Amino acid sequence: LPPGEDNEWVVYEGRVPLGEKTFLYQELFMLPGNLAGEGRYRMSEYIEENDASTQVSSFAGNYATIYGKGPEERLVALYNSAHREGFKRTYLGNSPLGDRLTATHIRMIREERFRKTDLALRIQGRDRLVVLDQRLEPLTLEPEYNLVKRTSRLFTVEGYFSHRGDTSDFFEMNTKERWPVSKGGSYSQAIRQYHQLTTEKSEVTYLKAIGFSIRQPNRAGKESDVLVLKKVLEMASVPSVTGNDNRATP
DSSP: OOTTOTTTOEEEEEEEESSSSEEEEEEEEEEEOSSTTEEEEEEEEEEEETTEEEEEEEEEEEEEEEEOSSTTOEEEEETTOOOSSOEEEEEEEEOHHHHHHHSSOOEEEEEEEESSSOOEEEEETTTEEEEBOTTSOBSOOOTTSSEEEOSSOOEEEEEEEEEETTEEEEEETTTTEEEEBOSSTTHHHHHHHHHHHOOSTTOEEEEEEEEEEEEEEOTTSOEEEEEEEEEEEEEEEHHHHTTOOOEEOO
């Protein structure tokens, strides 16, 4: 970011699926301008596959807020953000043939080139942007995907990570704070390494990572601060912290 402007940019980030095990991770910085709904943006995109991340594009330009298909739908258009080749996206969609002959929806595997047009995002609440395709339809509405606004700067966390069923939490050893953990960021990598290190249900592991906070509703609909693990630096079984060398690294 330009010197002195780091406090002014609003940052969103997250991933959308391109296939069963391939994702497009997007990091979007937005700087509001003098006119409401307009400003500048910077965006980097990364292909994620098999726990590897490769940067594939970088854009900068202007954005504007426009109306979508309905009077209540607002979109953010990122000008000059089209990718020349686009990215192959494979997804489960409706078959037009099934609709025409039977008036029913037949599901089939479909393929398209995504990101060959300027990126459009649908504003959802105060903290989320939904990634749209060239038809201005959401790629997915699954809660762990799409872009979420950071509510903090990046910071280093160190403490104890545990996983129970479909939820995880983190106890930060320096601040003594307990955080619920988002399924965004490097969550899947942390879970994979957690299972490599543990043998018992709800066992605790040591975790050091770069993270940030977001606002996210819980099951009761109440919003709270949630930790996103942006990059896992180190994980280890708890006994190894005090002697044994039984560590998993990213």
